[in-house]
Amino acid sequence: MSGKGADPLSTKPAEEDRYRAPALDKGLDILELLSGIEGGLTQAEIAKALGRSPNEFYRMLDRLMRRGYVTKTDGDRYALTLKMFxxxxxxxxxxxxxxxxxxxxxxxxxxxxxxxxxxxxxxxxxxxxxxxxxxxxxxxxxxxxxxxxxxxxxxxxxxxxxxxxxxxxxxxxxxxxxxxxxxxxxxxxxxxxxxxxxxxxxxxxxxxxxxxxxxxxxxxxxxxxxxxxxxxxxxxxxxxxxxxxxxxxxxxxxxxxxxxxxxxxxxxxxxxxx
CATH class of the missing domain: 3.30.450.40 (GAF domain)
Structure with missing residues (x-):
């Protein structure tokens, strides 16, 4: 609702969602998650932490690796590189x-x-x-x-x-x-x-x-x-x-x-x- 007496802050979430970029959000979610983890996470652990299916992250992780933002450590664990630094x-x-x-x-x-x-x-x-x-x-x-x-x-x-x-x-x-x-x-x-x-x-x-x-x-x-x-x-x-x-x-x-x-x-x- 958006009547005259409505709190203008009440419309903020809708305005933010209007220009959502799901793929970008997904990539940023991964980077922000990994930034606080030492030793990295597996694809399944990333999915669990973000409340999504592991299959949703395969392509995104591949792109982040190819662009040099993420690397694989200990076989199947993903960790940030120093590219952003x-x-x-x-x-x-x-x-x-x-x-x-x-x-x-x-x-x-x-x-x-x-x-x-x-x-x-x-x-x-x-x-x-x-x-x-x-x-x-x-x-x-x-x-x-x-x-x-x-x-x-x-x-x-x-x-x-x-x-x-x-x-x-x-x-x-x-x-x-x-x-x-x-x-x-x-x-x-x-x-x-x-x-x-x-x-x-x-x-x-x-x-x-x-x-x-x-x-x-x-x-x-x-x-x-x-x-x-x-x-x-x-x-x-x-x-x-x-x-x-x-x-x-x-x-x-x-x-x-x-x-x-x-x-x-x-x-x-x-x-x-x-």
């Missing part, structure tokens, strides 16, 4: 993070006389979302938007080390190119990541550029897990007296990462960073 990282949250980070990155470059970059995870790769060049003549510059490997870079090590085990496994799975056999993380890398987590940073010789030492520290979210890595590709300068050494640069880098972590709600008193 990656999309969010490259949208407004990443821009805000880069906006907060830029002044601190500029200060870090001035203090260390070295370039630095901000890196996040996105769909199987570490992606540079902000970059600050060295103030002097020499420095290592990496273009914003560059994709770098998780396994053989300091930024990748930090992003993996400061992730939950489940998230780490999903990150590794997403490094596998379409149609290729699943990529596995080398056992020695797993040991290295544990060391990185204990130390609170990565310090390693660059596997891409001779003479460069990659220094990387995590920017931690409120849950203590990395939302980004702040990295200095340290380049020794033999002709510049008084420039900071690698240990001093590492200390400045970690201080900057702690400051940026504070903007996310991370608590320095309880966080895992060393």
């Amino acid at each position: 990656g999309l969010a990282q490259l949208h407004a949250p990443t821009r805000r993070l880069a906006s907060f980070a830029t002044p601190r990155m500029r200060e870090l470059a001035t203090r260390t006389q070295q370039a630095n970059q901000l890196v996040v995870f996105d769909r199987g790769a570490a992606v540079v979302v902000a970059q600050q060049e060295a103030p002097g003549y020499w420095g290592i510059s990496i273009r914003v938007g560059s994709h770098i490997d998780l396994f053989d870079t300091g930024s990748g090590h930090v992003l993996l080390a400061f992730a939950t085990q489940e998230t780490r496994e999903m990150m590794v799975a997403e490094t596998t190119p379409p149609g290729a056999p699943p990529r596995a993380m080398p056992a020695e890398l797993a040991d290295r990541l544990e060391q990185v987590r204990r130390d609170g940073f990565e310090r390693m010789d660059s596997l891409q550029t001779v003479g460069v030492v990659n220094l990387s520290a995590p920017i931690l979210g409120a849950d203590g897990h990395a939302i980004a890595a702040l990295t200095v590709p340290y380049l020794p300068q033999v002709d510049a007296e008084g420039t900071p050494g690698v240990d001093e640069v590492l200390a400045d880098l970690r201080d900057a990462a702690r400051v940026l972590s504070g903007f996310t709600g991370w608590n320095a008193a309880t966080g895992p960073q060393g």
